[in-house]
Amino acid sequence: MIKYGFIGTGNMAQAMIKGLLAKGVSAKSIAVYSPRSAAKLTEKWGVISLSAQRLIDDSDLIVLAFLPNQLENVTANLDFKNKLVVSVLAGITLEQLIAATHTTQIVRTLPNVNVAINQGVTAFSNTALTATNNTIFKVFSDYLGSNFNLAETQFAIFSAVAGSGPAYVFKYIDALAQAGIANGLETELATDIATQTVLGSAQTLALSTHSAKELQNAVASPGGSTRAGLDDFDTQNFDDVIVHAIKATVEHKHL
Known part of the structure; x- marks a missing residue:
């Protein structure tokens, strides 16, 4: 059973969580971290609220879903242990993500709001993933809708259209x-x-x-x-x- 963790619980994170739940992923397989809203989501959906480091330790796939300008502050004291990290941070490149998380297992994504109903359209670009992590990401992205492997240089036009x-x-x-x-x-x-x-x-x-x-x-x-x-x-x-x-x-x- 794949375990998912969300650091940040804004609109896109919540849309993704809705999509996972709609596909039958157990709420107990989804962990969230947010100083302000994690407890509300636990009450609303039954997902698990954890500290950021505990969430990383317990998850197979960690989604970074906070404000892009918070990247360095949020990741400064965290050890990602080369776990699979999926970013939805607009404008943050793979190079910047590697520097901040110190992991080589990273997927940069650009999803749209329709992931909440499993009809999303998501662009992604990734580092060289292990076979296991590649499978984990494919399961995750397929749950949410259609996905397209694009060069980072094409993210701006993808964002405009999708x-x-x-x-x-x-x-x-x-x-x-x-x-x-x-x-x-x-x-x-x-x-x-x-x-x-x-x-x-x-x-x-x-x-x-x-x-x-x-x-x-x-x-x-x-x-x-x-x-x-x-x-x-x-x-x-x-x-x-x-x-x-x-x-x-x-x-x-x-x-």
Whole structure:
């Protein structure tokens, strides 16, 4: 039985813990350390609250999930014993993680919030892991959703598309719902319709052998109402708006 430890219990750590629990991982196999919120999570989910060093000693995989600028202070007096360390610290490189933890078994990850429902998208880059640790990480990452091995230089664009992307999808769903409301639908009904439409369409694309462009054309008959809408998207430079927003996100993140 793999034992997981979380040093830091912010939003991403909690999303990951939810994902593990949803996959049937026992709460007793999950340890947390946080001066302020560990006890609350123990009460909420039944996970184990431990000191940071005891958590490291008892865990097979340790997740670093605190604020990036706290790295040196948090790790200063800890002995990671060459345990498998998984970082979700934005902007902190493998080189910096090795220097801070003094372990060679490190995976730098960039997950998105959908790990909470086992539909996450996670980028990762790692040092040379042992066969055992490679298996442990694969089990962990597969529990949380899809994962992609990327060079650290690609983390910024990944973060813009997959990390910030959920917010942009939510914005599109809201805009779709608002259009429905403007044309006579009740608010809750319009939101439900827009949400399910996006959910179903994403699943259709995921299960299809066709590209998103091909599926657009399959739905839109020549001269029909859907084609009129797609043509209006083109007139309004919809694709350029998305590209511009992603570029702004990448330039702001500086990962």
